[in-house]
Amino acid sequence: MSRPRKDPRAERAAQRVAGATRPRFDLARTPETATSGRPRRDPRAEERLALVPGTLRRRLDRTRRAGEAAIPAPQPLATPAPDAPALRRIPEPAFLVALVPDAPGGRLTPHDRQLFGAARLLADAGGGAVVALVDPAADDLAAAGADRVLTLPVSGYDPEGKALALDAALAALGLRHLLFPESAEGGDLARRVAALSGEALFAGAESLTAKAVTRAAHGRRTEQRGAPPTLISLAPDAVAPHAGTLHEALPVAFAFPATTGGAILAAEFVAADPARVSLAEADFVTSAGNGVSDFETFRALIAALGATPGASRMVCDAGLMPRAAQVGASGTVLDARCYFALGIAGAPQHLQGVAKCEHVVAVNTDLHAAMIERAGLAIVADAQEVMPALLRLIAEEASA
Incomplete structure (x- = not known):
């Protein structure tokens, strides 16, 4: 060999720490008695040198060499502010596409927002504008996609008066299309306007484009297709809601003709008992899962919230709640506005419901x-402690 052999014993003796009772060795020390003429590698020192500081997980930079400067700790990236939606103005529309949302209590439902999406689809195809015909002023009309807003001179439940006002607006404004939601109130109003105006109504449209509208017929064995007529009622989930741009939602002045009294003298909504409403028709459902053991407090909370009771499959299998209260793919699939889950982990079948x-x-x-991941609002706490706290808050609000 061209180089002398190493002497492990001499190297080991050179690394021994003097003065220690038990034999101790400094492995980072370079042996002075090494016969190879080269310093030995210290893997631990190299790893400490390659360690990237300031990271939660252990990271090593293997590209560094001895004597190089330490890598600075990474700085947290600044979260860019979300861009405001672009405002779109249509000062002189070529035509008008109107819609009549249900908007119970001034709040747009998901079906109403899909109606705005359908109206935008028809209006954007030829430079038109969307007119929202509302009874009370609903929220988020600009974000929903309304270019103009026309308030109807009818308040409350008055289908006859509202149909007469819509028939007058249809004739005076020259609306190309008038859209309704295919719901209990919207479908009835669409048929009243069709009878007054003499226009054909395409009811229950399941797909809509600027050139065609379709729906199933004859027990869903055939499909009816045609050009979009003036009056259309839209089925749920037929068109995606509008998103991406903000519109003006400018108020429109229009002189409605004076309405005369109709056959309906008075009408009011009679609220159903939420405890007796079926889960499929409930608007607000509160369910108990395996994390709830005090069902007396659970029933008291349901009564205080005015909710419809529900439960997970484990609770129903244990006999703590009736089988009709089971929520999920093997129970009842909900279409509620709000769902309050207490102590429910979220099995796949339950999330489908x-x-x-x-x-x-x-x-x-x-x-x-x-x-918790599915929820828009989550409380990471024991349901047994949250329920009494909610009851106390509800009692304080009632007494205030």
Whole structure:
């Protein structure tokens, strides 16, 4: 060999720490008695040198060499501010596409927002504008996609007066299309306007484009297709809601003709008992899961909230709640506006049952539970402690 052999014993003796009772060795020390003429590698020192500081997980930079400067700690990236939606103005529209949302209590439902999406689809195809014909002023009309807003001179439940006002607006404004939601109130209003105006109504449209509108017929064995007529009622989930641009929602002045009294003298909505409403028709459902053991407090909370009771499959299998209260793919699929889950982890079948709910509120001790991830508002706490706290807050609000 061209180089002398190493002497491990001499190197080991050179690394021994003097003065120690038990033999101790400094492995980072370079042996002075090494016969190879080269310093030995220190893997631990190299790893300490390659360690990237300031990171949560252990990271090593293998490209660095001895004597290089330390890598500075990475700085947290600044979260860019979300861009404001662009405002779109249509000062002189070529035509008008109107819609009549249900908007119960001034709040647009998901079906109403899909109606705005259909109206925008028809209006944007030829430079038109969307006119929202509303009874009370609804929220988020600009974000929903309304270019103009026309307030109807009718308040409350008055289908005859509203149909007469819509017939007058249809004739005076020269509306190319007038859209309704195919709902209990919207479908009835669409048929009244069709009878007054003499226009053909395409009811229950399941797909809509600027050139064609379709629906199923004859027990869904055939499909009816045609050009979009003046009056259209839209089925749920037929068109995606409008998103991306903000519109003006300018108020429109229009002189409606004076309405005369109709056959309906007075009408009012009679609220149903939420405890007796079926889950499929309930608007607000509160469910108990395996994390609830005090069902007396649970029933008191349901009565205080005015909600319809529900439960997970485990609770129903245990006989703590009736089988009719089971929520999920093997129970009842909900179409509620709000779902309040207490102590429910969120099995896949249960999540299928709440997929159509507009708002989900969950209470669970597990931060990583599937129901917590699905919820728009989550409380990571024990449901047994949250229920009495909610009852106290409701009592304080009632007494104030």
